[in-house]
Amino acid sequence: MIFLVLGSCNSIKSNTSNPSQIASQNDSQTQSAIKIAGSSSSVTIFKVLTEAYQAQDKTAKIDFVSLSQSEGAIAALKNGIVDIAGSSHKLKPEENNGKIQYRELAQDLLIVATHNSVQGVTNLTTAQLQSIYTGKIVNWQQLGGPNAKIVVLDRPEDESAKKLLRKYYLGKDETTTNAIVLNKEGELIDTLQNTPYSIGAFSLAYSLINQLPVHRLSLNGIAPNKENLTNGKYQMVRKLGIIWHKAPPPSTQKFIDFTFSSEGNKLLLDKGFIPSN
Known part of the structure; x- marks a missing residue:
């Protein structure tokens, strides 16, 4: 009887540890997801890029949040809510906390x-x-x-x-x-x-x-x-940029590298954007 009770207790302890291990694994997976916030003007370009990237990397998980303005996306990046911000304007001095960086992605x-x-x-x-x-x-x-x-x-x-x-x-x-x-x-x-x-x-x-x-x-x-x-005749063009942390996680850096690759450039050109790279 004692042996059975002890065995049952050990079994219970073993079983109750599994949910925490699973939760830990899920947390790790959640943290590895690339979170992107963009202004409504940058929704299209990021949709094009994320769909192509996920088709190439089946394990990649990307969460995208559309905001009405670039300022909100940049604030979300600085506050650690997202990994990447899409913007229709260059990073302003008052928006730069020294930990993030801007690069023009394409003209629209x-x-x-x-x-x-x-x-x-x-x-x-x-x-x-x-x-x-x-x-x-x-x-x-x-x-x-x-x-x-x-x-x-x-x-x-x-x-x-x-x-x-x-x-x-x-x-x-x-x-x-x-x-x-x-x-x-x-x-x-x-x-x-x-x-x-x-x-x-x-x-x-x-x-x-x-x-x-x-x-x-x-x-x-x-x-x-x-x-x-x-040829310079049509001038009403919007410059879309991407902003991210200077020391990003590997998954984020991999996505950034894709956006500025020759493959990424061709993709944007085919979709009607003019790549800045």
């Missing part, structure tokens, strides 16, 4: 596009685009299109897309109060596809990858394509 053309219900409008001049966003032109018929009210889809003033629109086309004039402001680029793209007679600005690469049924407009007679970017 921004296009101005309309819902496919807008027939007859293929090009807009700077003056026409300004008039649309300020509310001076309110009907597509004024531009040779259908007799329908223009629905302006906009981004917040501190977002990269709106900043570039202002820099190259809109200037400082206030946007019409009738514009629908959407916080994330994905929200704008979804809304544009589902809203007849709408117009908005977003990523060319996203448009190409997802084969969006929208009308990409030329601006001042210049089409938004890679050729016109490389």
